[in-house]
Amino acid sequence: MFMEKLTRDAHGVGEAGRLGEDGGNSFRARRFERLDVRCPVRVRxxxxxxxxxxxxxxxxGVKVSTGSRIIPACKVIVQIPDLPPLRGELRWSSEREAGVAFPxxxxxxxxxxxxxxxxxxxxVRDEE
Incomplete structure (x- = not known):
């Protein structure tokens, strides 16, 4: 499986296992494994x-969703429970979702x- 991923990545095949129309990788490979997390946050x-x-x-980084339309800007601060405010960079945004990368x-x-x-x-909760 690991070698298959390396081969796909080396040949420009995206995460969905197919080439883009131009023959290149239309899907960017993720550098880090994403974990589903659902908790309230404040985002500036x-x-x-x-x-x-x-x-x-x-x-x-993180993906956040909000109840109102996101207006893109370069400075981002995310407040996650149990962590100090984190400064990040807005990587993408849609109507009510945004991706924030942390340096x-x-x-x-x-x-x-x-x-x-x-x-x-x-x-631990799953074992109970």
Missing amino acids: IGNRQYAGYLDNASDG LVDGFHPITDWLARRASADA
């Missing part, structure tokens, strides 16, 4: 604040430990 994008939910997260902080991804704690808590 530019001068606007949004109440929303974290939909999924990885070491490198390394002192050589570490800022939410790696939080994701690990969350995963272990979910595993």
